[in-house]
Amino acid sequence: MRVALGADHAGFEMKQVFKERLREKGVQVLDYGTSCCESVDYPDIALPVARAVATGEADRGVLICGTGIGMSIAANKVRGVRAALCHDVFSARVTREHNDANVLCMGARVIGPGLALEILETWLGTGFSGGRHVSRVKKVTQLDDLRDQ
Numbered sequence: 001m002r003v004a005l006g007a008d009h010a011g012f013e014m015k016q017v018f019k020e021r022l023r024e025k026g027v028q029v030l031d032y033g034t035s036c037c038e039s040v041d042y043p044d045i046a047l048p049v050a051r052a053v054a055t056g057e058a059d060r061g062v063l064i065c066g067t068g069i070g071m072s073i074a075a076n077k078v079r080g081v082r083a084a085l086c087h088d089v090f091s092a093r094v095t096r097e098h099n100d101a102n103v104l105c106m107g108a109r110v111i112g113p114g115l116a117l118e119i120l121e122t123w124l125g126t127g128f129s130g131g132r133h134v135s136r137v138k139k140v141t142q143l144d145d146l147r148d149q
């Protein structure tokens with residue numbers, strides 16, 4: 001699995017923790033920055049990560065900012081991206097099963113690294129349930145066309 005990873009200055013440290021854990025697990029990490037604690041604008045990171053997922057360069061994307069909110073708003077502007085903001089393990093599991101979320105967003109100022117790692121691993125390890133959720137996800141995808149009109 002290839003995971004595109006990105007964070008702004010608020011999420012930088014957590015991104016480094018994620019990167020290490022993912023590499024330990026043999027996951028290929030594509031790091032889109034930021035590369036230090038200097039202030040950056042979260043949309044500038046969300047866009048390349050979301051594009052990597054939308055084009056298939058990465059299988060999944062993970063974005064971290066202070067709250068995770070800015071990253072999720074920005075990532076969801078990219079066609080084909082279903083970004084989910086999760087701060088609990090239940091949501092992380094269900095957003096994979098029901099929404100087939102392909103980008104996970106978290107806030108490093110909201111939760112600590114222990115819980116964040118558990119959420120990350122749950123999210124990466126859970127598959128889409130399919131079934132009744134297929135047509136719902138399809139309808140979500142169709143909203144991309146509606147927005148462009």
Ligand code: RB5
Pocket residue numbers: 008010011042065066067068069070071
């Ligand atoms: C940066 O201060 C902060 O606004 C950003 O990390 C994020 O929380 C935005 O949604």
